[in-house]
C-alpha cells in the first residue's frame with residue numbers, strides 16, 4: 378500500500394490507530410510534549426494575539442480548534458482570553474481524545490464549559506472568528522517519493538518475511554503531478570537516492586477547515602520549513618519522525634499504532650493552499666519570534682515568587698530556544714480580514730521566505 382495509506386491506518390484505524398486507541402500520549406508520562414502541554418505560557422501569548430484579532434472583528438466570535446489533543450490549549454485559552462469567544466468548537470476525529478478533552482475542560486467554570494462543542498467536520502454555516510491548529514498538520518498522512526536511476530518512484534509498504542518493508546512502485550498520478558509541481562519551484566535537481574515527503578492531504582485540509590471562516594484568521598503552528606529549505610538536496614532522507622516515550626526514531630514500521638508518526642510541514646504549500654481558499658498570508662514567524670513579540674517573557678518577569686519564576690523561565694526556554702522548539706516550530710497566519718496586523722508577527726515576519 379502507498380505510505381500515506383499505511384500512516385493513516387497506523388494513526389487512525391478505528392480502535393487500533395495511535396490517536397484513537399485510548400492510550401496516553403501527551404505530556405511527560407506520554408510520548409511527546411507539545412507547547413500547550415509545557416505549561417500556560419504558550420496559551421497566554423496566543424490569547425493576547427486572539428484578543429487583538431477579536432478587537433478587529435468587533436463582534437461575537439467563534440474559535441475553532443482542529444485536533445485539540447488533551448484539551449490543554451482550549452482550557453488555557455478560555456481562561457486567559459480577555460474577550461471570551463461565544464463558542465469554542467473542537468474538531469476532533471478521535472473519540473478517545475474527545476473524552477480526554479472533556480475531562481480536561483470539566484475543571485473550567487460552568488459558563489466557559491457551556492460554550493464548548495465538539496464537531497466531526499468543520500461547521501456547515503459560516504462564522505466569524507479564529508481557527509487555531511497546533512501540531513495537527515504534521516499528523517496528516519504523507520506520501521513519500523524517491524528519485525531512482527530509473528526515475529521517480531513512490532515508497533510503498535509491503536509485508537516481507539513476517540515484517541513490514543519498503544517497496545518502490547511507480548508513483549500514483551496524484552503524487553507524480555504534485556512532484557512535478559514541486560520541482561518547478563526548486564532551484565536544483567534532486568539527486569538519485571533522495572527521498573522525501575509530500576502531504577497530498579494538506580491543501581485540501583486547509584481549504585476544508587477555512588471554508589466556513591467568513592471573517593477572521595487561521596493560525597497554524599507546527600514544525601516545518603518553507604519549501605526551499607524542506608527540499609534542500611542535502612536533506613536527502615526526508616523529515617518523517619516517530620515518537621515513543623520521548624524517544625525519537627525514524628523507522629515507521631516499529632510498533633504501528635503504539636507510536637506517533639509525523640512529518641515536518643511544508644509551510645509554502647500551506648500558505649498557497651490558504652491563498653487558494655481566498656485567505657491572505659498575514660504572517661510567518663518562528664515560534665520564538667512570535668511568542669517574544671507577544672511578551673511571553675514578561676510572564677516570567679512578573680512571576681509572584683522565586684519558585685514560579687524558575688518554573689516559567691524553564692518553560693520559556695523550552696518554547697523559544699533554537700535547540701528546543703523556538704526555531705523548528707513556525708507560526709503561519711492566514712486571514713480573511715481587511716486589516717490584519719498581528720502583534721505576534723511584529724518581531725520578525727518571514728513571509729518572504731515562503
Ligand SMILES: C[S@@+](CC[C@H](N)C(=O)[O-])C[C@H]1O[C@@H](n2cnc3c(N)ncnc32)[C@H](O)[C@@H]1O
Pocket residue numbers: 396403411412413414443444445446447450468469470471474510511512513516517582
Ligand atoms: C500531535 S496532536 C496535537 C494535539 C494538540 N493540538 C496539542 O498541541 O497538544 C494531533 C491532534 O490532531 C488530531 N487530528 C489528526 N488529524 C486530524 C484532522 N484531519 N482534523 C482534525 N484533527 C486531526 C489528532 O486526533 C490529535 O488530537
